[in-house]
Amino acid sequence: MTRILLMGNPNVGKSALFSRLTGVQAMVSNYPGTTISYTRGHMKLGEETAEVIDAPGTYTLEPTSEAEEIARKLLDSGDIVINVVNAINLERNLYLTLQLLERGIPTVVALNLWDDTKHRGVDIDLEKLEKALGVPVIPTVAVTGQGVKELAENIPRATSPPHPPTTRDQRWVTIGKIIEQVQQIRHRHHTWRERLEDASVKPVSGGFIAIAILAASFFVVRFIGEGLINYVLDPLFNTLWAPVLSWLSNLMGGTGFLHDIVIGKLIDGEVDLVQSFGLLSSGLFVPFGMVLPYIISFYFVLGILEDTGYLPRLAVLMDTIMHRLGLHGYAIIPNLLGLGCNVPAILATRILESKRERFIAATLISIAVPCAALQAMIFGLVGARGIGYVAIVYGTLFIVWIILGIILNHTVKGFSPELLIEIPPYRFPPWRTVGQKLWFRTYGFLAEAIPIILGAILVINVLYILGVFDAIANFTAPVVTGLLGLPKEAVTALVIGFLRKDVALGMLAPLALSSGQLVVGSVVLAMLFPCIATFVVMFRELRWLNMLKAVGVMIVAALVTGGILNLIL
Amino acid sequence: MRRHMHGFGGRFKPEANLVTLAQLKSGQSATVVDIQGGRRMTDRLNALGIIPGKKITKTSAMLMRGPVTIEIDRVEVAIGFGMANKVMVKPDRVP
Numbered sequence: 179m180t181r182i183l184l185m186g187n188p189n190v191g192k193s194a195l196f197s198r199l200t201g202v203q204a205m206v207s208n209y210p211g212t213t214i215s216y217t218r219g220h221m222k223l224g225e226e227t228a229e230v231i232d233a234p235g236t237y238t239l240e241p242t243s244e245a246e247e248i249a250r251k252l253l254d255s256g257d258i259v260i261n262v263v264n265a266i267n268l269e270r271n272l273y274l275t276l277q278l279l280e281r282g283i284p285t286v287v288a289l290n291l292w293d294d295t296k297h298r299g300v301d302i303d304l305e306k307l308e309k310a311l312g313v314p315v316i317p318t319v320a321v322t323g324q325g326v327k328e329l330a331e332n333i334p335r336a337t338s339p340p341h342p343p344t345t346r347d348q349r350w351v352t353i354g355k356i357i358e359q360v361q362q363i364r365h366r367h368h369t370w371r372e373r374l375e376d377a378s379v380k381p382v383s384g385g386f387i388a389i390a391i392l393a394a395s396f397f398v399v400r401f402i403g404e405g406l407i408n409y410v411l412d413p414l415f416n417t418l419w420a421p422v423l424s425w426l427s428n429l430m431g432g433t434g435f436l437h438d439i440v441i442g443k444l445i446d447g448e449v450d451l452v453q454s455f456g457l458l459s460s461g462l463f464v465p466f467g468m469v470l471p472y473i474i475s476f477y478f479v480l481g482i483l484e485d486t487g488y489l490p491r492l493a494v495l496m497d498t499i500m501h502r503l504g505l506h507g508y509a510i511i512p513n514l515l516g517l518g519c520n521v522p523a524i525l526a527t528r529i530l531e532s533k534r535e536r537f538i539a540a541t542l543i544s545i546a547v548p549c550a551a552l553q554a555m556i557f558g559l560v561g562a563r564g565i566g567y568v569a570i571v572y573g574t575l576f577i578v579w580i581i582l583g584i585i586l587n588h589t590v591k592g593f594s595p596e597l598l599i600e601i602p603p604y605r606f607p608p609w610r611t612v613g614q615k616l617w618f619r620t621y622g623f624l625a626e627a628i629p630i631i632l633g634a635i636l637v638i639n640v641l642y643i644l645g646v647f648d649a650i651a652n653f654t655a656p657v658v659t660g661l662l663g664l665p666k667e668a669v670t671a672l673v674i675g676f677l678r679k680d681v682a683l684g685m686l687a688p689l690a691l692s693s694g695q696l697v698v699g700s701v702v703l704a705m706l707f708p709c710i711a712t713f714v715v716m717f718r719e720l721r722w723l724n725m726l727k728a729v730g731v732m733i734v735a736a737l738v739t740g741g742i743l744n745l746i747l
Numbered sequence: 748m749r750r751h752m753h754g755f756g757g758r759f760k761p762e763a764n765l766v767t768l769a770q771l772k773s774g775q776s777a778t779v780v781d782i783q784g785g786r787r788m789t790d791r792l793n794a795l796g797i798i799p800g801k802k803i804t805k806t807s808a809m810l811m812r813g814p815v816t817i818e819i820d821r822v823e824v825a826i827g828f829g830m831a832n833k834v835m836v837k838p839d840r841v842p
Binding site: 242266269273300350375376490494495506507602603 | 773787788790791792793794795796798806807808809810811812813814816819820821822823824825826827828829830
């Protein structure tokens with residue numbers, strides 16, 4: 179089967195074009211480095227079916243990061259390249275184009291963001307560009323789909339004209355000559371959008387904009403999340419599902435092995451959706467009633483932030499602080515993604531250049547960045563004791579994030595490179611992309627979390643009945659009770675935290691903890707062992723040795739922080 | 748023999764009107780003249796088209812040795828302070 183590769187600089191719209199060509203949804207955002215692995219799809223190429231691969235963006239074939247390395251390796255396996263080029267910035271984009279042509283692989287150029295050229299004052303002579311490069315050049319607007327049909331029709335025309343390998347300087351000279359022939363720049367005045375762009379990376383105005391955007395994001399996430407819980411999911415569960423469970427519980431006699439697994443334990447003679455811990459009670463209420471609303475609200479807001487192009491600007495503002503943590507500003511993006519789910523966050527550390535940065539970032543994320551599922555439970559359970567306690571949990575995790583980062587920066591060998599990123603123009607978020615991404619991520623949560631949640635609850639009940647937890651609880655009592663000040667049964671939650679953090683925090687609910695204990699429990703749970711999915715991805719990205727180091731740091735940090743909190747609260 | 752002591756890839760000879768990108772004033776345009784960094788840094792800057800002879804305009808600079816933002820061929824690029832400090836530019840004459 180013919181294999182078509184979409185190659186190009188970061189953030190030129192490869193993923194959007196990929197979705198248009200194949201109908202397969204790929205994550206699209208307005209910042210360089212959204213695609214850190216590759217996505218595969220298919221399209222019709224005349225009579226036959228061709229495989230299409232959406233590669234991570236790269237500026238050159240001399241890779242400077244992991245994601246770029248992946249792109250370069252993919253190139254060896256491709257038959258045809260669609261080189262996606264940013265029409266606004268031919269000068270730099272053509273560098274990769276020339277490198278691709280030197281490789282002698284049949285290429286067709288998609289001149290994307292074509293609609294922007296008019297109001298950005300860029301005139302490109304398509305015919306001359308085709309002649310200069312020797313390959314077909316098709317103007318496209320991936321977001322709207324304009325030109326995509328023409329591009330598909332022109333794929334068979336992809337050719338590999340002779341471009342002998344040359345030096346870096348010579349390439350720039352060639353590009354200079356091409357630009358002189360094909361491109362004209364008209365002078366134009368600054369628009370209000372550009373003024374806003376400038377203001378967001380200036381020290382004072384940028385700081386205010388950042389605070390305003392982050393505060394607004396937080397309130398919108400909370401508003402939508404709580405709104406969904408109070409007006410949709412709580413009423414649904416309480417009026418429709420709870421009566422069914424009561425009826426079923428009565429039918430099953432209110433107790434017994436099967437009853438405990440399916441319905442759970444009765445709390446004061448009633449089925450409790452949070453505390454009962456049966457498959458049909460907590461097993462459904464935790465993911466759908468408590469976590470899902472926040473997954474939806476968080477990813478809705480994150481999607482908008484991603485698509486406007488604000489995140490790279492936040493990276494610029496955060497750069498000085500992030501340097502103290504041994505990272506540079508761009509590491510703020512994986513950390514923010516971690517507030518949704520640690521798995522994609524740790525994968526996203528591939529946009530960082532050095533192994534050292536990736537180790538520090540992955541360790542910090544897995545320890546001090548709580549995922550949306552856990553946060554939803556923190557809001558639900560800790561928030562019921564007063565918003566002040568929620569603030570203590572977040573404040574503690576933030577302080578841990580900072581202090582741990584500083585420590586890692588001083589102890590991990592090697593050096594961290596400097597920030598060097600392209601900042602995309604602001605764009606009004608295309609609602610189609612925002613909606614698709616929200617669906618993509620919400621579905622991903624449901625598909626991955628629900629089976630594990632149900633499995634975890636089943637395991638919990640069986641282990642409980644078998645008395646395994648009692649044995650563990652007695653064994654770990656000195657640490658859990660002595661150091662953390664929690665009842666010894668709380669260890670079951672810490673163990674289950676390895677499967678799912680949201681379920682684990684739910685397990686603290688029936689223990690009648692004081693508010694202080696609940697805070698300690700939440701913080702330790704957030705910091706101690708990442709859930710199994712995060713564990714697997716950390717292992718894959720960091721390998722054994724670094725993984726073990728990260729786990730060591732994690733255990734020490736969690737116990738120290740928990741112990742200190744226990745003393746204070 | 749002494750001039751060989753200065754190792755690292757062609758040390759820069761001071762010239763009257765050259766400044767680093769970090770020193771350039773916000774809003775000013777300039778031409779990149781030299782990049783005084785190692786191979787890795789030159790590679791990364793090259794990838795973004797920041798090479799000697801290129802015209803740029805500095806958009807802004809963060810406080811406390813924060814990154815510098817420049818406009819190059821209609822694209823905004825943010826460069827860490829340490830790196831910006833090693834990019835020598837020749838400011839355009841202000842009319």
